[in-house]
Ligand SMILES: NC(=O)C1=CN([C@@H]2O[C@H](COP(=O)(O)OP(=O)(O)OC[C@H]3O[C@@H](n4cnc5c(N)ncnc54)[C@H](O)[C@@H]3O)[C@@H](O)[C@H]2O)C=CC1
Ligand SMILES: CC(=O)[C@](C)(O)C(=O)O
Ligand SMILES: [Mg+2]
């Protein structure tokens with residue numbers, strides 16, 4: 001989509017946390033994203049209240065991190081911005097609990113557009129609806145912030161009743177460290193579809209399948225599990241670190257000519273036209289709602305397939321050998 005190539009990217013100088021000076025932000029949920037947003041906002045001087053159920057095991061964690069905790073409806077009642085950071089499948093239920101606590105002109109905010117884009121939450125038309133989505137696992141959002149580094153993010157506005165929706169979302173992005181690294185302006189649709197595609201085909205799904213297939217190929221050919229683990233999983237991080245620092249070029253520069261020639265001539269044989277066709281099919285299922293419907297139905301049914309494939313993944317041989325080997329690393333915790 002050529003018209004989406006020229007992204008607008010915002011940095012610290014483009015954002016003003018003043019848009020949150022008089023605001024209280026309710027962070028609902030204290031998991032991967034929730035704990036990072038809440039602590040980063042708090043360290044940036046923003047008033048934060050964490051919304052968690054009575055009896056939630058995260059309550060103690062949030063309190064010991066120095067944050068005030070209330071139930072989701074209580075937190076939403078106190079807040080001007082309500083950031084929904086519970087799992088996507090739980091969000092519609094949590095929204096029902098807090099809906100009546102949103103005043104006209106308040107902001108309902110997400111870190112992923114799933115429930116808005118696929119119509120699982122229909123927000124009232126008198127609130128701003130925004131998205132601030134770090135392009136990173138939550139624990140690194142916190143770690144980067146503490147290291148005075150940033151995490152790239154996305155910002156989008158679905159509904160702007162106050163006229164300040166985008167400026168306030170950028171203020172939030174700045175306060176959690178996202179404008180330090182660059183925050184791209186997008187739409188709920190684009191964020192939702194690209195995020196789902198990326199995690200399914202490349203980041204989480206594609207890469208784990210590549211690792212497992214490589215590992216199994218070596219082990220089935222008679223090589224040791226230890227060799228296969230180091231070759232196909234451990235070293236992947238070292239190779240990706242080079243791509244992260246300097247692109248494909250820095251990685252190709254750093255590996256041997258032999259690796260470069262072999263990789264450039266064999267890589268496309270492994271991830272071939274068939275893989276590409278499957279990527280396009282996966283994207284289509286995201287775009288036409290097939291994936292969303294399947295995931296919602298799976299949850300309604302109590303996650304029978306999810307539990308099964310999760311268990312199979314946990315029981316893969318590479319996990320046992322990996323745990324054993326990582327335990328022997330000299331820098332590992334005692
Ligand atoms: N995991 C990640 O790094 C990323 C997540 N996102 C998005 O951020 C949002 C939150 O995802 P995660 O941080 O992965 O969630 P998570 O699964 O880590 O967090 C769950 C938290 O929600 C709370 N919770 C769970 N069930 C609840 C209930 N019934 N009522 C109230 N609170 C409940 C608990 O505090 C729990 O710690 C999602 O929209 C996700 O797509 C976006 C970017 C990356
Ligand atoms: C970490 C992230 O950006 C993901 C993969 O999209 C997610 O956890 O949903
Ligand atoms: Mg993502």
Ligand SMILES: [Mg+2]
Pocket residue numbers: 112195196199
């Ligand atoms: Mg995601």
